[in-house]
Amino acid sequence: MTLKKLQKKSAPAKNNIALKSAASIKKIDGQKALNFWHIFYNRKRAGKVYIVETNSDGSASTPFITVMLNKPMQGKGIGSVAFAMACTLSRLPAVYAMVRKSNIASQKSLEKAGFVPYSKNKAGQDILRWSK
Numbered sequence: 001m002t003l004k005k006l007q008k009k010s011a012p013a014k015n016n017i018a019l020k021s022a023a024s025i026k027k028i029d030g031q032k033a034l035n036f037w038h039i040f041y042n043r044k045r046a047g048k049v050y051i052v053e054t055n056s057d058g059s060a061s062t063p064f065i066t067v068m069l070n071k072p073m074q075g076k077g078i079g080s081v082a083f084a085m086a087c088t089l090s091r092l093p094a095v096y097a098m099v100r101k102s103n104i105a106s107q108k109s110l111e112k113a114g115f116v117p118y119s120k121n122k123a124g125q126d127i128l129r130w131s132k
Helices: 003-009 078-090 104-112
Strands: 017-021 031-041 044-054 062-069 094-099 116-120 126-131
Touching: 017 078, 031 062, 031 078, 044 078, 062 078, 078 094, 078 104, 094 104, 104 126
Parallel strands: 062 094
Antiparallel strands: 017 031, 031 044, 044 062, 094 126, 116 126
């Protein structure tokens, strides 16, 4: 699904979401930050989204995305638009996300943003993949 179609489909969120780059952030939890944005909804801070390089098993670095929304901003369709916007803005050919099976809201959000099932990690979490 394209970003424009997703914005139209995410009824309350629509075009009221903006990402503002925080390029000065270089590391998150010890991992190299490729991109970091603050999420704004109706000009109010809604959360953050970032992409980090992960290579926990010694393999090549892989870009993983995380969206963290403030509690009052959850359930409004912001997450799926933020995932899609960040992936597009990153200009990376592929981005991955890890999600627990019990986190249904995040799974739906990722799928709406164009992520598809890819594999599972050693802890049994689902890994989804977005690609251009």
